[in-house]
Amino acid sequence: MKKIAMMLFIAGALSATLSAKNWVIDQKGKTFIPSKLTVHVGDTITFKNSDPFAHNAYTDDESNEFDVGMQPTGKETKMTVNAKESFNIECAIHPNMLLEVTVE
Amino acid sequence: MQFLYTLVISLLLLSINSYASGDLAEGKKIYNETCVSCHGVTGASDTGIQLTVKPRRLKDSILTTKQMAQIISEGGHAYGAHSDMMPAFKYVYEEKQIENIAEYVSQTFNSKRDARVKKHLSEENVKKIDAKKMHKIGKKIFKRNCSLCHGLKGDGDSIYVEQSKANKEFLFPYDLRKTIMSEDQIFLIVKFGAHYWGADKEDMPSWKKKYDDTKLRSVAHYVKKNIVGTD
Numbered sequence: 559m560k561k562i563a564m565m566l567f568i569a570g571a572l573s574a575t576l577s578a579k580n581w582v583i584d585q586k587g588k589t590f591i592p593s594k595l596t597v598h599v600g601d602t603i604t605f606k607n608s609d610p611f612a613h614n615a616y617t618d619d620e621s622n623e624f625d626v627g628m629q630p631t632g633k634e635t636k637m638t639v640n641a642k643e644s645f646n647i648e649c650a651i652h653p654n655m656l657l658e659v660t661v662e
Numbered sequence: 663m664q665f666l667y668t669l670v671i672s673l674l675l676l677s678i679n680s681y682a683s684g685d686l687a688e689g690k691k692i693y694n695e696t697c698v699s700c701h702g703v704t705g706a707s708d709t710g711i712q713l714t715v716k717p718r719r720l721k722d723s724i725l726t727t728k729q730m731a732q733i734i735s736e737g738g739h740a741y742g743a744h745s746d747m748m749p750a751f752k753y754v755y756e757e758k759q760i761e762n763i764a765e766y767v768s769q770t771f772n773s774k775r776d777a778r779v780k781k782h783l784s785e786e787n788v789k790k791i792d793a794k795k796m797h798k799i800g801k802k803i804f805k806r807n808c809s810l811c812h813g814l815k816g817d818g819d820s821i822y823v824e825q826s827k828a829n830k831e832f833l834f835p836y837d838l839r840k841t842i843m844s845e846d847q848i849f850l851i852v853k854f855g856a857h858y859w860g861a862d863k864e865d866m867p868s869w870k871k872k873y874d875d876t877k878l879r880s881v882a883h884y885v886k887k888n889i890v891g892t893d
Contacts, residue, residue, distance in 0.1 A: 610829040612822050614810060628810070630825045651810050651822060653872040 580604055580636075583657060585613045585629075590647065590657035597639050597661055604636045605629065613652065619645035622661075689766025692759060696751070697767075705771030707862070715747045715834055716862030721771040724779065724847050724859040731764035732842060742841045744818060744834035782850055789876045799877055800884025807869070808881065811835040816889035833865050838889045849882035 578600040584591045586608040597603065605615050607629050616625035621641030629635055642661050649655035694703075702708045705720035725733070733741055735757070738748030751760060768775065791799075805814065813820045816838035826833045841848070851859055853875070855868030869878060 610826075611831045611833075612825045628821050628825065631829055648872070650807050653807070653867050653869050 578602065582606060584608050585615070585649070585655070588649075588652045588655055590615075590649075590655055593656065594658045595660070597659060599639055599642050599661060601639045602636050603639070603659070604634055606634050607631055613655070614650040615647050615657075616650055617645050617647045619643065621645070622659075685762045686766050686769065688759060689762035689764070690770070692755065692763050693766055696754075697763065700747075705767060707860075713747060714832060715743075715745050717747070719860040719862075720767050722858070722860040723767075723772055723775065724843075724850060726775075727761075727764045727768040729842055730767060731761050734760045734763055740840065742818070742836040742838060744836070779846070779850065782854070783846060786849070786879070787875045788879045791876065791880075793883075796880045796883050797887070800880035800882075801888070803873065803877060803881050804884055804889075808885075811865075812838055815839070815892070816885065835866070838885055839892050841890055845882050845886040848885050849879050852881055853878050 577598075579598070580602045581595055581597060582604045583595070584606045588609065595603070605613075605626060607613050608631070610631055612628050612630050614626060614628055615635075617623065621643045622637075622639060622645050624637045624647070626635045626637075639659070639661055644658075644660045647657040647659060693701075699709060700707070700711055700713070700717040701720050707717045707719045711717075720730075723730070733748065735750065735752040737743075737746055737750035739746040740750065755763075804816075809816075809820065810822050811820055811833065812818055812835045818835040818837040820835070823833050823835060843851070851866065853868065853870045855861075855864055856866035857864040858868065869881075873881075
């Protein structure tokens with residue numbers, strides 16, 4: 559019984575990992591493109607920067623805490639969605655940038 | 663006797679009036695000889711002059727007449743501007759002449775300044791919090807947002823500025839340690855952004871959508887108490 563439970567757990571985890579998706583968000587014209595995203599726990603979000611200046615994407619959401627720091631033009635960075643809790647990502651430099659992430 | 667009294671008063675008023683307009687006339691004369699090439703005839707900085715740092719739109723400036731005179735006298739760099747595009751005119755003009763220029767700008771182009779400032783301050787919606795909490799909130803926001811351009815010390819030196827230079831996207835954040843602005847003026851610039859108050863670009867953006875007045879006032883308080891005047 560214990561073995562079956564363990565196998566089911568491993569199978570579940572494996573399936574979640576295999577089905578995890580990577581979403582790409584560009585930062586262009588001081589805007590997150592797209593500006594809304596629906597993801598699942600385990601998914602990753604890649605942030606590109608196509609602007610000719612740096613950005614600093616971050617969230618203060620405790621379950622999905624994330625802060626890229628200074629991200630120069632052309633550099634990519636990635637975060638993993640850890641918790642089933644929707645959150646917003648902002649840019650610390652440009653206050654009108656907002657990415658709404660819904661976690662299902 | 664009454665005729666004599668009226669005559670004396672009339673002459674006195676006439677002399678005061680001609681003195682004031684004489685001041686403005688001198689201010690106008692110097693402005694049109696010197697300032698107009700960068701700031702434009704109406705203070706709108708619409709001359710088309712190609713400068714790396716665009717001149718301020720004086721008609722939208724938040725600065726008081728006294729602050730303007732200080733900047734005309736000592737130059738923008740002395741009070742935190744990155745460049746010395748706005749030079750020190752104390753080597754060219756007398757103190758009184760400089761005051762006349764500032765008076766001319768204030769009365770002619772920027773006559774709505776006081777009303778704008780008063781209106782925005784009267785609309786301020788700040789919750790009562792103690793100084794300790796205000797300091798904590800201000801410090802946190804300064805570190806999280808402001809320091810990325812202005813630097814942790816507020817001296818206008820940061821990685822963001824360096825990285826932007828590499829892409830020829832020049833940014834010129836103020837050295838906040840040198841600003842002569844009051845806490846109210848800092849609050850209004852943080853709230854509405856520098857463009858609203860006469861800067862050419864929106865590099866110093868408006869933070870009013872992101873933070874409420876209590877948080878913005880806390881930032882202004884923190885800057886005024888902990889950054890301005892430090893080395």
